[in-house]
Amino acid sequence: MATEDIKIENKPSFKTAASYFDSKNNGNKKKTWKSLKQIISSEKTLPWPEGTVLYSSINAPPSFRPPEKFSDLSGLPALYTDPATRLRYANKEEYATILDLPMDITAGYLALRGASSIVG
């Protein structure tokens, strides 16, 4: 209700920003909004003077420290990796459960760690 109130109150201004947002009146005619990826890539193509600080240039630098290894199941420090599934585990009880896990769950675990590639 509240949103309607405002719309009625506002006189139609010259550029009518409302027409952009009012999906009921406008349908899908003006869907020109870019996603963030598009915005970033379009920003990169602009002729910026050298050394300008942009969105893409302030990213945190990559880490050079090798990541520590944690068990995928419990989050404890993992000393071992199962060669078949590439899952990491901390002790033999966890290994026993790994053996029983179906494929989709092991894949999910790997994706969770961000190691979905085979090399991981």
Add this chain to the structure above:
Amino acid sequence: MKMNETIEFDMVDIKRQRIDNKNHIYGRRYDKPKMKNKSENPEDEFVDESRTVIIDSGAYTIKTELASKNEPMLIPNCIMKAKAERKRLFIGNQIDECRDCSGLFYLLPCERGYITKWEVQKPIWDQVFNKTLCPVNDKHVLMTQPLFNFKNIQDCTDEIFFEEYEISSLYRCNPTDLVALKYGLERGMRRETCLVVDSGYSFTHIVPYINGKKCSNGIRRLQIGGKMLTNHMKDILSYRQYHVMEETYVINQVKEDTCFVSENFQNDLKIASEGASKNHIVRNYILPDFNTIRRGYISDPDRIKDMHENCQVLRLNNERFAVPEILFTPSDIGINSVGIVDCLIDSIKLCPRTYHDALARNIVVVGGNALLPGFKNRLMKELQSRMPAKWVVDITVPEKSTIYAWQGGKSFLKQHGSVEKFVTKKEYDEFGSSGIQRRFNEWKTFQEEESTKEVEMKQISLIDHVNKLNVFSRQEDLVDQVDSIEQKELSQSYVLDGSVTSNKSLSALEEGSTPGLLNLFDDKNAVLTPPPSEKSSEISICSESMSKMKSSQEENLQVKYFFQNEDSEEENPLNLDFI
């Protein structure tokens, strides 16, 4: 015809004045005495607090209220769909009316902190800025925007606020500006030098401020925020205990209630793997059922299942500190990025050397993640172990870290809230959104040349000393930057020959360097251009004195940087130095 001509002439004149005043670096000097006169008479110059709304629009909550109030309202910046009431959309604070918050589905207007889904944002703003909650029409609005906000996002914001909500004037700035301002005031600094760490929902920004100005080179963004922590918690809990992938709302509460930042991660892990008797970390969290229990809570270990028979219990062990640990070591979940501590150090190192100490002494952490218990201590501990021993690290975490920026808005209005700063609707109608955006960005942007002066002066005399030893000629490098590529190659061959003579360069120094610099300055229109990186290698190929060079390479880079940024005035003492 005559009328038209005169009007046109006036318009051109006005535009020219505007450009001269705002964009030209020399204009700023003449502005200063004017400003002083104005502040003598603050009453008619400053905006009326009771007619000014401060909006700190974050990706997760919008903090908004009239400037005359003490604390803002926190309104979720999202549209939610509940499973219990399928037909209804809950916009912003309407979620308070929702009885069953299980399986809440979020529509978020922001993508990585930047508003991109306007069809979601608009209804939320409509809800927030309507008559009952926080009306903005015919009011002054001070609004925040994320760092490096994109132009088309700013365009759209202007359009909505001026044309839809009909506000009378608008000012936009970064939340970190306001934080730095408030911090400076609290510490009694007139020109604040501090390092603002804003760890919010979408990302963590680290922004150094030097003498009240934002040092753009030193800004770092860590793509980790509260959203990622909640999502990761959802993931691991879903694999380890219940399937909670759809329970963002509940898990966010779990995170807020139970998570803490471990001060000694390895040690805490060991404790967490112990049995119940030695383990003081494990907690049982009673999940809400939205029937008898409205919000989850940590249960008393002695009285489990005393109070509620059928409640679901979430057992939290190492999850409690492993989740916030992502902020410190993102590589744990496969994000190839340094943690927040390395980011901080990186950011400090990118600033001029004289200010390193001051920055380390004045670190202020705001944002929702700063509320995690232990955050400050951990940061302190890691920073101290990584920084030079004589530096004093001091970290301030405000008690209400989420609304600190909003409160900073209040002090902004008191300090800098002159009417002239705000862009009125009239000006917007005249110049359009892109015309006024410059005015939002000029306050508190980097002016590094001002700050680097002192250090670099010494280094130049050092370089000069090296010059006399015929190692290389700095002046030719300068000429390089101004002149065409041909000359560049020529001078390069000079250097490579190893027959660099300094008599030419000495004369060039006294006479030639100044006009050269001015040219460069005007050409680039006051834009900072760090030297191309090949230059340094070019010089370092110098024939014999490689070992001497190695020590001074770093300074050499900085010196050139300094020359490019320098005003003509500030250069004079430098020349004297050489003579």
